[in-house]
Amino acid sequence: MNSFASQSFLQLVTWGIALVQLILALYVFTLNTKHPANRQTAFLFLLFAINGFATGWMISATSVAQAYLPAAALAATTPAFGPALLITAIVLVKPNWFRGRWRFVPFVQYTVMALPIIVTIIDLIFRTNIWFVGIDPVTYGGGFASLAAYTNSALKPARMFYMIGIPLLTLIPLSYLSFFDKNILKNNQRLARFLLAGQIGATILQLVVSGMLPQPIPSLLSSTLFFAIYAYASFSQLVSEQRLQTGGVQLRLTLLISSIAIPLLIFTNAYLFNRTSTQIRQDAADKLEVASESLSLKIESWLDYNIKALSQMNALPGIISMDPAQQKPILEAVANTYRHMYLVSTTDPNGINVARSDTNNLTDYSDRVWYQQAIQGAEVAFQTLIGRTSGEPALVVSEPIRDANQQVIGVGMFASDLNDLSANVAVAELGETGRLFVVDPENWVVAHTNSEYANQRTNFSLHPAVVAMRGGTAYYENGIRYTDENGITWIAYFHEIEYGWGVVAEQTETELMSVLNNVQISTWIVTIIGTILLAVLSALAIRQAIRPIKSLTETATAIASGDLTRVAPIQSEDEFGLLAQVFNRMTEQLLELIGNLEQRVTERTKALENRSKQLEAAADVGRSASSILDVEELMVATVELIRERFDLYYVGLFLVDKNSEYAVLEAGTGEAGQLMLSRQHRILLGEGMIGWSVANNQSRVAMEVGEDMVRLTTAELPETRSEAALPLRSRGQVIGAITVQSIRPGEFDASTIAVLQTMADLVSVAIDNARLYTTTEEALQASRRAYGELSRTGWAHLLQTKSEISYRSDQRGTTPVSDIWSPEMQQAWANNAPVIPNDEQQASRIDKLAIPIRVRGNVVGVMQTQKSDHSANWTDEERILLETILEQLGLALEGARLYEESQQRADQEQVIGEITSRMREHLDIDSILKTALREIGEKLNLSEVEVRLAGEDEH
Numbered sequence: 001m002n003s004f005a006s007q008s009f010l011q012l013v014t015w016g017i018a019l020v021q022l023i024l025a026l027y028v029f030t031l032n033t034k035h036p037a038n039r040q041t042a043f044l045f046l047l048f049a050i051n052g053f054a055t056g057w058m059i060s061a062t063s064v065a066q067a068y069l070p071a072a073a074l075a076a077t078t079p080a081f082g083p084a085l086l087i088t089a090i091v092l093v094k095p096n097w098f099r100g101r102w103r104f105v106p107f108v109q110y111t112v113m114a115l116p117i118i119v120t121i122i123d124l125i126f127r128t129n130i131w132f133v134g135i136d137p138v139t140y141g142g143g144f145a146s147l148a149a150y151t152n153s154a155l156k157p158a159r160m161f162y163m164i165g166i167p168l169l170t171l172i173p174l175s176y177l178s179f180f181d182k183n184i185l186k187n188n189q190r191l192a193r194f195l196l197a198g199q200i201g202a203t204i205l206q207l208v209v210s211g212m213l214p215q216p217i218p219s220l221l222s223s224t225l226f227f228a229i230y231a232y233a234s235f236s237q238l239v240s241e242q243r244l245q246t247g248g249v250q251l252r253l254t255l256l257i258s259s260i261a262i263p264l265l266i267f268t269n270a271y272l273f274n275r276t277s278t279q280i281r282q283d284a285a286d287k288l289e290v291a292s293e294s295l296s297l298k299i300e301s302w303l304d305y306n307i308k309a310l311s312q313m314n315a316l317p318g319i320i321s322m323d324p325a326q327q328k329p330i331l332e333a334v335a336n337t338y339r340h341m342y343l344v345s346t347t348d349p350n351g352i353n354v355a356r357s358d359t360n361n362l363t364d365y366s367d368r369v370w371y372q373q374a375i376q377g378a379e380v381a382f383q384t385l386i387g388r389t390s391g392e393p394a395l396v397v398s399e400p401i402r403d404a405n406q407q408v409i410g411v412g413m414f415a416s417d418l419n420d421l422s423a424n425v426a427v428a429e430l431g432e433t434g435r436l437f438v439v440d441p442e443n444w445v446v447a448h449t450n451s452e453y454a455n456q457r458t459n460f461s462l463h464p465a466v467v468a469m470r471g472g473t474a475y476y477e478n479g480i481r482y483t484d485e486n487g488i489t490w491i492a493y494f495h496e497i498e499y500g501w502g503v504v505a506e507q508t509e510t511e512l513m514s515v516l517n518n519v520q521i522s523t524w525i526v527t528i529i530g531t532i533l534l535a536v537l538s539a540l541a542i543r544q545a546i547r548p549i550k551s552l553t554e555t556a557t558a559i560a561s562g563d564l565t566r567v568a569p570i571q572s573e574d575e576f577g578l579l580a581q582v583f584n585r586m587t588e589q590l591l592e593l594i595g596n597l598e599q600r601v602t603e604r605t606k607a608l609e610n611r612s613k614q615l616e617a618a619a620d621v622g623r624s625a626s627s628i629l630d631v632e633e634l635m636v637a638t639v640e641l642i643r644e645r646f647d648l649y650y651v652g653l654f655l656v657d658k659n660s661e662y663a664v665l666e667a668g669t670g671e672a673g674q675l676m677l678s679r680q681h682r683i684l685l686g687e688g689m690i691g692w693s694v695a696n697n698q699s700r701v702a703m704e705v706g707e708d709m710v711r712l713t714t715a716e717l718p719e720t721r722s723e724a725a726l727p728l729r730s731r732g733q734v735i736g737a738i739t740v741q742s743i744r745p746g747e748f749d750a751s752t753i754a755v756l757q758t759m760a761d762l763v764s765v766a767i768d769n770a771r772l773y774t775t776t777e778e779a780l781q782a783s784r785r786a787y788g789e790l791s792r793t794g795w796a797h798l799l800q801t802k803s804e805i806s807y808r809s810d811q812r813g814t815t816p817v818s819d820i821w822s823p824e825m826q827q828a829w830a831n832n833a834p835v836i837p838n839d840e841q842q843a844s845r846i847d848k849l850a851i852p853i854r855v856r857g858n859v860v861g862v863m864q865t866q867k868s869d870h871s872a873n874w875t876d877e878e879r880i881l882l883e884t885i886l887e888q889l890g891l892a893l894e895g896a897r898l899y900e901e902s903q904q905r906a907d908q909e910q911v912i913g914e915i916t917s918r919m920r921e922h923l924d925i926d927s928i929l930k931t932a933l934r935e936i937g938e939k940l941n942l943s944e945v946e947v948r949l950a951g952e953d954e955h
Contacts, residue, residue, distance in 0.1 A: 007143065010217070011056045012271075017224055018052025019267045021045050024231060026259030031238065036098075040091045041234040044084045048227050051077040055144065055216050062142045064135045071150045075132040076120035078147050078219075079159065082166030083113035085199070085226060089170060092233055093177050093192045094184065116162065131155060144216045167203055174199060191233055198229035254535065262531050269527045296495035296503040298424045299438055303499060306397060306416070307380055309338060314401045314412040319346060322401070322410055327355035334414070342394075343415040346401065347371060354410060365411075370398040374411040380499060384444040384457065393417075393455050395446060422447045422454065434507040439466060441500030465492035465504045481509070620645060629777075631770045635667035638763050642740065643669045646756075649743045650717050652676070654683065654690050655728075655736035655767075663690050663737060672716035688712035693725035693737045699757055700725045703746045717741060724748040726757050728764035735764055805861075824850035825862040832859050834883065836874055849874050851882055855890045863889075911939045925949075 025045035032038045054073035061067035087109050090097055098106045116131060123132040135150050151159060177184055177192035184192070206222035313319060313334050318326035331344045335357035345356035351366025365371045373381035383396045398413035425436045425447045437448040443461040445453040453460075460466045464482040479493040492506035510517075620641065628634040639651040650672055654663035662682040667673070686695045689711050693700050701724045702708035711723065720741040728736040738760050740748070748756070808817045828835045828850040835850040853861040863886060867874075915935040922928050929947055937945045 007059055011059045014052055014056035014059065014216070014220060015267070015271070017220070017227075018049045018056065019263060021052060021227055022049035022263050023260050025049055026263065028234060030259050036095065037091050037234070037237060040084075040088050041230065044088045044230060045227065047077050047080055047084055048223055051081075051223065052220075055220065058144050059216070064137045064140055067135050067140065067142075067145065071135055071145065072120055072124055072132055074147065075151055076117040079116040079162035080113045081223070081226070082162055082170070083109050085230070086166060086170045086173070087113065088230055089174060089192075089195050089199075092230075092237055093188050093195065094173075094181070112166075146215055167199065170199055171196065187236075191236060195229060195233055198225065202226050202229070258535050262535070265530050266527055269523050269530075272523075293493075293495055295424060295436055295438070295505065296497050299501060299503055300497045302424070303497075303501065306338070306341075306414070307399075307499075309334065310380075310397060310399050310412060310414055313344070314399050319401060319412060320403055320409070322346070322348065322354055324355040328357075331355055331357040338414070338416075340416045340419065341414040342417060343413075345413055347411045347413075349375060349408065349410060351375070351411075365413075368396070370396045370413060371411050374398040374400045374413075375408060377408060382440050382442075382499065382501075384440050384442075384446055393457060395440075422451060425449055430505060430507050431511050433511045434505070436503070436505050439502045439504070443470070443502075446501075463504075465494050465506060466502065468492075469494040469496050469502050469504070616645075628766070629770050629773045631767060631774065632666075634766060634770050638766075639667045639669050639673070639738075642738070642759070646740070648740050649720060650739070650741040652739045653728075653736065653763075654694075654739070656685070656694060656734065657682070661685060663694050666736075672714075675716050676714070683712065689723060689725035690737045690739055693727045694734050697727050697729065697734050699727065699753055701748050701753060703748070719743045721745040722747040724753060724756065726753075726760040728760055728767065730764040730768035735768065738763070821862075822848075822850070822864060824848060825864050828852045828862045828864075829859055834879060836879070849879065849882065851879075851886055853886050853890055853893070855894045860890070860893065915939060 022045070025042045025048075028038050028045065029042035050073055054070040054077070058067050058070035058074065061070065087106065119131040122128055123130055129152065131152055133150060133152050135145060140149070147159065147163075148156075174192055174196040178189060178196050181189070202222045202225045205225060206218050209221055210218040313330065316330055318330050321327070327346055331346070335341050335344045341357075343356060343358055346354045347365050348354050351368070351371045352364055353362035356362065368383065368385075370381045370383040377400060379399065381398045383398075385394060385396065394415050394417055396413055396415045398411050400408040401410040401412050403409050425438065430436065430449075435449045437453065437460070438446045439460050440446050443459055443463075443466055445458045445460055448454050448458075465480055468480045479491065481489065481491055483489045489509040490506045491509050492504055494502060494504045496502045628637060635653050639653050642648065643651040648669075650669055652668040652673060653666050655666050656662070657664050662684055665673075665676050665681040668676055668681075683691045685691045687710075689700045689702065689708065692710050700708075700710070701722075702711050703722050705711055705720055705723055708723075714720075721743050722745050723739060723741045726738045726740070727734045728738060738756075740756060742748070806817050807814055824835045829852060832852055832854070834852070848864060848866040850862055850864045852859045853863060863882075865882070915932065918931050918935050919928050922931055929949075933945045933947055936942065
């Protein structure tokens with residue numbers, strides 16, 4: 001189960017427990033509103049409920065704003081648990097302690113309990129930060145946060161007193177009541193022992209589990225245990241004491257029913273709204289992203305089309321000739337072919353017009369950015385400007401003209417109006433506030449829903465969406481949420497396309513989420529109306545139900561008088577009979593209604609669960625595939641994960657062979673997959689569902705395998721009832737296909753196929769990426785090993801042939817020195833890491849710093865430095881700066897070594913050449929040997945050189 005699903009499940013469990021606590025709080029309170037035990041127990045359960053709802057709310061929080069209110073609720077209620085539990089325990093077991101001379105004790109306890117709540121409210125209103133200080137946006141990363149994260153650290157003793165001290169104090173009165181009080185009733189003594197055991201058990205549970213499970217699970221377990229203990233104790237007291245009920249029956253029954261049904265109704269509607277709002281937000285965001293992506297594809301196609309035309313033109317011999325007479329007809333032909341190009345021209349290397357498609361005079365374009373970038377060798381250059389020819393906003397695209405030797409001899413360009421781009425933007429529909437715009441590599445607006453931005457050449461470099469697009473940062477994938485200078489919140493999606501262009505689609509959050517607002521209003525209307533109807537109808541039904549109480553009272557009175565033979569008359573013609581008929585009819589209708597409702601809820605819940613599981617499974621497969629870089633492991637893991645997560649009979653993965661003739665099985669699940677792999681199972685492209693899917697780049701589904709004429713039967717898979725073949729597409733090509741098979745007919749409906757195809761696309765991209773990664777990694781590792789070994793060997797040879805190279809720089813200048821290896825330098829050399837003596841190690845030398853000099857990871861030297869102020873410590877910024885400088889020093893040293901090595905090789909080659917040429921001047925052996933010895937001695941500065949030629953028997 002992924003993190004999001006775990007959080008959702010934990011949130012649902014937390015809210016479910018809180019709902020039960022809220023219902024029991026209302027239920028206990030309405031049972032007897034005047035009894036102190038009912039009031040105190042109800043208040044305790046209400047604290048639990050508020051804390052639980054706040055915990056569940058905070059679990060799903062993703063920002064400080066979302067977590068602020070639940071954190072405040074937790075700051076108010078969590079410390080109040082201890083005092084509330086102590087008061088409730090005494091009220092349930094020994095209520096007379098709060099009377100007489102001890103009546104001040106409840107006041108103190110209630111004050112201690114209410115203090116965190118009151119102070120938190122003051123902090124919320126006046127921002128005093130006495131107790132509740134809010135959540136730190138720097139450290140908060142979403143989800144649940146502990147109490148210490150948003151309460152005043154200066155009041156840590158108070159927090160410890162509330163969280164540990166008071167629960168321990170509660171053990172004292174409970175221990176006394178359990179074992180030492182002689183005047184306590186037996187039932188109350190058993191109850192006190194039960195509460196004592198529960199208090200100890202819950203405390204131990206929280207201490208033990210807190211180190212094993214993440215928050216808020218330990219707190220949730222302990223609070224749930226406390227709730228269960230005190231709920232049992234409360235209802236045990238209600239049954240044993242048989243407390244006198246007060247108030248009218250109709251009112252009490254109405255309140256009791258409402259206390260259960262109304263919270264359930266509100267919670268159900270709120271939960272359904274929460275789930276619905278999540279889906280609506282996702283759909284709205286998807287719509288905006290699709291608009292941005294669609295326009296990106298159109299713009300990219302338009303650019304590719306025109307740039308290709310310009311490239312083809314610049315490659316023509318007539319253009320390369322740089323002869324105006326040959327260029328003029330070509331330029332006119334291009335302008336006539338591409339009507340949106342109002343000017344096509346060429347310039348010489350100095351930016352002067354050579355020829356142009358119109359009749360205007362030749363112009364000097366040397367000041368234009370498009371000319372300057374192209375003449376400097378840019379493959380393609382763009383510039384949006386006010387055209388000198390058209391006088392209107394225009395897009396200029398240029399490329400260098402190269403001769404046969406690929407030398408730049410000029411620049412070819414075309415100038416186009418922005419009508420085509422503006423038309424693509426104009427046809428997009430994004431509601432009343434939606435905006436689409438296109439920016440060039442310099443962030444000048446090329447096309448915009450509001451044409452004024454393009455006409456006035458507006459630069460959007462500071463636009464939040466453009467900043468995020470260029471900076472590679474986003475609130476979510478390819479999108480951001482920002483607030484403009486007018487306080488309006490926008491949702492924007494962007495796509496950066498080829499050549500540095502960008503497309504942005506944005507819409508106000510208000511309009512984008514208008515459906516959500518309507519759903520919210522409808523939900524609250526339904527909730528309010530349902531609550532009112534429930535309360536009113538409950539009161540009317542109860543009133544109708546208690547009308548025959550008179551006869552029941554007479555019967556009960558007779559029985560109370562001793563007539564135990566009396567039976568309440570239940571006849572079809574009297575009031576009880578009518579009541580029975582109405583009740584039975586109502587029961588039947590209610591059962592039918594509940595049955596239908598449960599069936600509908602079950603069906604919808606099952607559909608939603610299946611859809612959610614499919615999406616979750618697809619995400620898991622995509623996530624798993626993207627994390628594996630070995631192709632074989634990726635394919636095997638993918639088919640197994642698909643089969644497991646989608647509960648399938650068989651999954652196989654085929655890849656197209658090198659000759660593009662067959663789809664070859666590369667991975668298959670189960671024993672059938674191993675058998676087919678062992679016989680090298682393959683399918684001719686175009687045949688069978690797999691071959692058809694690859695050839696047509698489409699998925700193919702057989703809801704009943706016997707009805708598909710294309711499908712090929714496989715002996716290893718006799719139980720297949722339905723099958724689907726999904727093409728694997730990557731970078732515009734079909735690289736294979738996935739077959740998914742089930743033993744259930746009709747398994748693959750349209751929604752399932754959509755999810756599976758999305759998953760297949762993710763898998764194909766992952767396979768393609770894994771292939772590229774493997775190839776690149778092999779080449780990279782080979783080059784690294786080769787060059788690293790050469791570098792290491794070269795440095796070893798250099799340091800062996802030369803004496804120690806050491807220099808010192810101080811106020812007297814830079815001078816060569818010897819024997820300067822301090823202990824710090826030796827340590828830095830040995831550990832390949834900087835050495836900074838601290839105060840404890842070398843108090844007198846804390847200003848010294850030794851840093852190794854590395855060349856491709858190998859230590860070739862050490863630099864030691866110290867500050868003029870001997871008492872000053874080295875800061876991290878200074879150390880990082882020196883390490884960066886030494887990295888560049890290492891690169892420079894490596895370059896110098898390579899240069900010196902090349903010079904040495906050149907000198908050696910020169911010496912060899914000179915000696916060889918001198919030897920070749922002679923033809924007899926003696927002269928050759930004498931010349932060789934003489935030249936070798938002179939060139940190599942040798943004091944003595946001998947040579948001897950001998951036969952086999954002379955040595």
